[in-house]
Amino acid sequence: MSDIAQLRNDFVTLNQSIEGNPLVYLDSGATSQKPQVVINEINHFYSKNNANVHRGLHTLSERVTSQYEGVREKLAQFLGVFATELVWTSGATHSINLVASGLTNQLRYDDVILITALEHHANIVPWQQLAQRTGAKLKVIPVNDQGIICTNNVLAQIQKWQPKIFACTHASNTLGNILDVQVFIAQAKKIGATTIIDGAQAFLHLRPNLRQLDCDFYVLSAHKALGPTGLGILFGKYEQLNALPVYQTGGEMIETVTFDQTTFRQAPAKFEPGTPNISAVLGFGAAIDYLSNINFSAMHKYEQSLFKYLLEHLSAIKGVKLYGDLDNNIGTISFTFKSEHHYDLAMLLNSYGVAVRSGHHCTQPLMQALNLNGTIRVSLAFYNNHTDIDRFISALNNCIQLIEG
Amino acid sequence: MSDIAQLRNDFVTLNQSIEGNPLVYLDSGATSQKPQVVINEINHFYSKNNANVHRGLHTLSERVTSQYEGVREKLAQFLGVFATELVWTSGATHSINLVASGLTNQLRYDDVILITALEHHANIVPWQQLAQRTGAKLKVIPVNDQGIICTNNVLAQIQKWQPKIFACTHASNTLGNILDVQVFIAQAKKIGATTIIDGAQAFLHLRPNLRQLDCDFYVLSAHKALGPTGLGILFGKYEQLNALPVYQTGGEMIETVTFDQTTFRQAPAKFEPGTPNISAVLGFGAAIDYLSNINFSAMHKYEQSLFKYLLEHLSAIKGVKLYGDLDNNIGTISFTFKSEHHYDLAMLLNSYGVAVRSGHHCTQPLMQALNLNGTIRVSLAFYNNHTDIDRFISALNNCIQLIEG
Amino acid sequence: MTYQEIHDKLTSTSSWQQSYREIMLLGKQLPNLPNALKTEQAQVKGCESNVWLHVELDESQQHMLLVGDSDTRIVKGLLAIVLSLYNSKTPTQAAKIDAYQEFESLGLIKHLSPSRGNGIKAIVDRIQTIALQWV
């Protein structure tokens, strides 16, 4: 098991200068950096084994197919589920769309789809579209002024609305709030709702056991969890997953095709038409191996201590306002400074080599609820260190001087 | 401009042994090998610039976004179209599904969708599903015994069926036949049909100018054209493209989101929700640069001479039967040997290091039309050479001895 | 041919080609299944080849009887090896057979990879399931 602070060395991208300053990468919520083993694996695939999967008997194809399906097994183990319950998609967004499209026939006019005010657009718009298609109603659990949703309120709203579908993020990409989804799911199950959890942000920081969570569907994106771009995962309990109608159609997901009729394979194959993102699957396999070698509780403790350090220093700056749940948090904080525009702060921070995200973070409804036009978001990962935070705080103080001076 | 035969050195994957023999890769129809510059570009992205696109003001994000949109411009130029007419998808299969789904409201009961008997499942099943949704009829232009479709027959069938949608491959993945799509499109336009061309196989070998072809939609997969996995392209004439309804929904493709209503951006953004396959786009940019440096007519001549050499030697083997159009061909041949099963031949060839594809090649209806349960397919690319073919022919003769001896 | 004879033959080959020759010869020795027995139910679905398999229990002897066929030479040969492993064994004996290990020792483990799409893995799995049912 690795010493957490040493792991930073595996991320070569972090070792560079921006505008003459060392890069301080605080935008892992947008996409994580990749450890060298992931980059090497992609390299190795393309330069040694490059072939299509499930399509050839020859050695390269057989080798790659074994590795490719091996990653599915590996991830299944990591998540505590069966490999047959995991579908490769092109991203969390694709995963949610697949489910929202697939549930169309299970909804009637006036049925309720319940979501929270914290959701990313990817976990809003597909449900809105589904509601429009079916005449169902989209109901939203609100946040308080601080951007917090309390567990009791969620339970009460589930009880009140008796939703057919309950879709909820595991952690907010804008505020970092961790939601008590296990409790929500249990409640939603009692009333027979289908539960979909958006784990895009949570997966890397919380390593959930999906069997324990007991949700029907869980989605994530590889690129936010040390893996390559262009790969998402959809977990679905086998029966529910296999019960969804086919989504996209094409090669490899079929059993037989004639011009009159086509029969489809069983899940997960039925949802995987066409050539998959092979290099990304193999790269993500390396990411899962890498994560498996990191002691989770050590990582978690380290991330939380970094986050506390960040909050301490950030809240000490006069004029800074923090949002969200500061206690149950994956290590992501949104803030504003007086009435300054996030654009100015982000641009100025960048001139000091500090990479943060600014704006609405694809959560416009949350911004409306908080009466903001945007925030600066700092999102941490285990490869950050205290120096990053010191540099960020010092840069922020300089920016404030620049603006006010 | 490069000497074609020298280009093989840029493909390191080809330089290896399989089962103790030099690899003879004749499966480029399944996926192409990648030149070193493409592998390097992916590497460079992940280790120097890794960031999300269109989401951050910081230097990494800005740098990657410029590069990412730059590739769209570059590809647009290569294809002779506007960048706004190109949508990044996850593959040709995804591209076709996007169009087939988007045309739903343009079809009425009894309208005709016309395709050919040569199509890949990816260009059959989405249309079949569309027909089922709308009550439209799927009509198929047949092949002759040899697997050839003659141009006059296509024109006559377009005239006869007056299709609303005409979907056709530019080149057959199983037989290599090049179809005279420009003529078909002109005819289909006369009767007001929407035309979709499947360029998955043709693009690398024919480098079509899409403005000249004048089709409404054209699809391709990066991985079949020197690029990375998990990336497809959908070209659509701007008006037709933008007129399609949104397909998947999520972040970045929206203008504004409230819980009551969402407004979407214009094409291509409206079809690109979520984090795209950034590394694949950048890698494909390197592939386009690489291709641009290869003189097309020299490459074409070289490929055709290789193909002729292959046909000569293959047809000299007694018991070998060839299918498809041997003259208008991208360099792909399907054959059978007596009544031997393709599985046995492919496995035995592999023991000599020869990688071919065997089976139905995701064209079951074509196999039914030719009364075959499968073929061996040899598909060439410009990085193959005469030695590859000599080795293949010698291996094939050995396999035949092994079977018959 | 007994499994031991097969074992001796296959482990003395020096190249893949020789192995394949032996495997195909084994296939040739396996009697063809009458078409009437090539039922849909008997079919083991593999991607690239057709395989049919019947597994029965000889009530008097309490041992297993297996017959099968394939439309490809190599799969038929591999099938012959599998059958020789299990034929005439009691269900209890059969359940203890580790076909993977045997294929490993024959140098044929790659053929059990699910990605080879030849159905051999599915065949072994089906036999094991049936045997366990009779234990």
Add this chain to the structure above:
Amino acid sequence: MTYQEIHDKLTSTSSWQQSYREIMLLGKQLPNLPNALKTEQAQVKGCESNVWLHVELDESQQHMLLVGDSDTRIVKGLLAIVLSLYNSKTPTQAAKIDAYQEFESLGLIKHLSPSRGNGIKAIVDRIQTIALQWV
């Protein structure tokens, strides 16, 4: 401030921070647009900031009159630079201005990247389109 003065100021800065300070000062000097003029029509859509722009032709003088505003300091400063480039020019003169080259020589070309999402590129494009219309 004239464009020449701006040019001299900006090209004598020695760090990004100094440039930003100058840009923000330029923004401060640009009068705020009355809310009544912050119409939807005047809005130039950029991702991260709001920008409003009015371009008119002084009929008597035949030169262009531009006013604008932004809710961010930096974009407002960049806008001030753009306005100083085009204000009081005849449409024919304006059409000949290469704003990209000017931003390049000011060391600010990055701010014209569409991915910066600040709308400056859209502003320049809109002004050019209008100017050409009047040529």
